[in-house]
Amino acid sequence: MGINIMSFGYYVPEQTLTNNDFTRFVETNDEWIRTRTGIVERRMAGWEPTWYMGAQASLKAIEKAGISPEDIGLIITTTVTSDFLTPSMASVIQDKVGAVNSAAFDLNAACTGFIYALDTARRFLATDDNLKYVLVVATEALSRFIDFNDRGSCILFGDGAAAVVVEKSDKLYASHLASDGSGASYLCARSLNIAPEVKIENGFDDGFTDNPLHKLYQNGKEVYKFATNVLPKSFNIIASKIGITKEDVDWFIPHQANVRIIETAAKKLGVSMDKFVVTLDHYGNTSSASIPLAFAEAVEDGRIKRGDKLALIGFGAGLTYGGIVMEY
Ligand code: UT7
Secondary structure, X not given: OEEEEEEEEEEOOOEEEEOHHHHHOOOOOHHHHHHHHOOOEEEEOOOOOHHHHHHHHHHHHHXXXXXXXXXXXXXXXXXXXXXXXXXXXXXXXXXXXXXXOOEEEEEOOHHHHHHHHHHHHHHHHHHOOOOOEEEEEEEEEHHHOOOOOOHHHHOOEOEEEEEEEEEEEOOOEEEEEEEOHHHHHXXXXXXXXXXXXXXXXXXXXXXXXXXXXXXXXXXXXHHHHHHHHHHHHHHHHHHHHHOOOHHHOOEEEEOOOOHHHHHHHHHHHXXXXXXXXXXXXXXXXXXXXXXXXXXXXXHHOOOOOOOOEEEEEEEEHHHEEEEEXXXX
């Protein structure tokens, strides 16, 4: 059983931060950021909480799907920047959109979150005959926990949200979900209850304890190596599962972290960059929201059409990775 993405909705914050704006916080320049990452500008949440962006994206997706919020049976929200430790963002969004008959939970698989959530939605739809519609919402406000003193990471991230309404279908669908926890310390931020002075033997101490509490720490080089390896790997695993080749895919929609990562993966796969959807130039890395934002934009501007075969591939903290090959 596959799924049909009935509709998209997205919301990005009003405020835009250009590369030049970062020269106020750190020693950097537009040229370095453009050539090393491909990023030109990104949105930054000001007054908008994470739940708000997710709810706005969800309301648009529900309206476009032409369904009643009451018909939604499950909401899965993906985020690494929840406004609360509890309740979940999904429960807050449920209330804001009026999905009174829905179950709701958050899923944290970092930047791979949308892949994990869409696959989870498919599994729920496949096993529950009473479930008609699932709302998957990716909403992120990375700007609230990046370290604006760290020039290697603060310039990468942006905020935004995207949502989809999905239903059962017999369209092509295959997935691959994975994680390599041995790289957990390469991309991480402490939660509220562990003080930085607490030492954990064989834990996350390497290169992490000196970082400011609740701020994102990243070993860029290690994550870069990981990303350029798993993007082609994940696609090849799915392709061999269902006997397709890269030529069968109309569009690749990768996680939007760094255009050099995408270019390297494209080269390894032997696929032209023309087949990759890239939105990081104007949104930066919006973690789990990056794939659905890119997807939504390419549908809106007419690049992706119904019937197109797509490869969505994510990677991120965890280190998690995975992909979905599906028909739109
Ligand atoms: O969702 C997944 C999350 N993350 C990623 O996917 C990130 C993966 N990693 C990357 O994208 C890249 O590793 C970065 C963009 C983070 C860094 O690019 P790089 O080409 O690996 O640069 P580097 O870390 O090797 O740094 C090269 C130089 C260093 O200076 P020195 O030591 O050569 O003098 C850095 O200090 O560039 C310097 N640098 C900067 N200079 C100006 C680092 N950040 C900046 C900056 N502006 N913002």
